[in-house]
Amino acid sequence: MKRWQAARFGEVSDVLRLEDVERPEPGAGEARVRVLAASLALPDLMMVRGDYPFLPEPPASPGQEVVGIVDAAGDGFSHPVGARIVGNSRADIGIGGFAEYTLVPGWSAMPVIEGLSDEQAAGFPGSFHVAHIGLHHRARLRHGETLLVLGGAGRTGSAAIQIGKAMGATVIATARSESKARFNREQGAHHVVNLSDPASNDEITRLTGGRGIDVVYDTVGGEAAATAAKNLARGARFLIVGFASGVPASLDARGLLMGDYSVIGVLSSFRDDDEKAATVHALTTMLAAKQIDPPVTAVYSFDQVPDALADRADGGHGQTVITVSSGGAPH
Template identity: 40%
Template sequence: MAATMRAWQAAANGEPADVMSLVETPVPTPGANQLLVRVRASALNFPDVLLVRGQYQVRPPLPFTPGVELCGEVVAVGAEVAGFAEGDRIIGTTALPFGALAEYALVEAADAFPAPAALDDVQASAMHIAYQTGWFSLHRRARLQPGETLLIHAGAGGVGSAAIQLGKAAGATVIAVVGGAAKAEVAAKLGADLVIDRREQDFIAAVKAATGGRGADVVFDPVGGDAYTGSAKCVAFEGRILVVGFAGGTVPTPGLNHALVKNYSIVGVHWGLYRQLDPALVVQAHETLCGLAADGVVQPLIGGVIGLAEAVDGLTRLGAGETVGRLVVRP
């Protein structure tokens, strides 16, 4: 194993292109409960952009290497780690400041999972965060039932595309909202029953028309802003709006009188909290998702594969909302 590695580092907070540089740096040493992992593939996530900007709920010490998710090979095991060995292929979330936009990364053993055999490295790198988030959102938080109508915002994005596949597998009627004709085509191929291009039509009216005026039983909203505001206008009686994230850049401030009058629930989804407070549920979900991958239900949407040198360009495109599915970096 090399003593040094190539890694992207953010030396300050700001836009990735302005503050990140590709450096030669020592390969990190795993702590007692950590794994050192050779990165095979790393899926870019919106939190990577927020981390570099200094806008995420976690603020790693500077300089740090972003890249919160990977598929890789274990090359060294911490003294107190059980259940993993050198050579194991794993997926999971990284231990910042040693993220996955590098040749090697650190992973807490508790955050590492056997890679699904049905998926190659690129697909596997894009499974963990998106599908865990989708699974906990739809099944744990919204209690989605067969026959219900599920409205998904950013349906061609990383988490939105996962939610379409999981929603269809759960027996829901899926309505996907996207921005642009190319993304509409992607959402339709993923299996959405109805695709609404928000640039061409009013999604509130379209959802009401599609549901006979009733509205959507469950709303999956990783966008915030206008997506949330509109969702509150087309959510059904006893509906649930899942607050998954704010990729649109605006955090909504909903009027609770409206939730009372229309009798719907506003449901927060913080998947990372399950990792801290009920990790056994994350393990169960991983096993379920691996089964769905083997059945061909879980098929991560890969929008492109790029080399390590192109990682910052990928983060810039992701931050601008120009990507489809997951962009994956292969060191």
């Protein structure tokens, strides 16, 4: 079988290669999955470069999230052979999803929600599940509150816009270019601001009637996070989801105390079974009501993985997907 992997960390063009490898064998609680499509996101690029905290040593095999067909199941895996599922790959041990076959641990595996294409399903957990876990289970976002999404053009940021709007919040998103601002509005953002503009603080004050932001969904970190922290309502909840800027949010304890707000980390793998079931139910309902619609903005073929990663390094927005095989019988 074929798998994209890097024996050492470095730039994609220098280290990433399409290799012939043996099909992986599933252990207890996991399955071998024939990959139909895989999500491509910033962590995949970070993984190859050696900047991803969950992969401290090479080899690197990107492609964290996949949709595929269960090909072989280990003891205790809850989905049958032949099932179409979505889940995480074992990129953490160099068995990533940019491959013809990968391993999927049972804790991450779920049936694909009816109505989602392979391309939409591939990145759904890492975008819409994460956003719902953060906004509903962690921040307890309420109808009528104001949500600020840092990095609204990213895949999880755009999901947070859609889910926040579906939950009845007024959604303000951030963007540094007109194309990304337009994309944010297409996802349902009521307002878009550029935090690098010195007038952005006054704009947020105006948009919130002087109250400030109730919930921040931070996928950016760095200066954006610091600016957002100056515009919070009392009792605000600041969700740390990622740091696309390369610098995690740095929020000092004195500011937390005097501002009377909370900081919460959001990682969907830490959810319990009840939260997982509630999120699946809520997202299924939102999909059926057409309140959310996962945007797929770029699709690449399996042999274009290096090009796709290079394009991601230059920015972009929404969900990028690698198509690996069709839903029919394997070749």
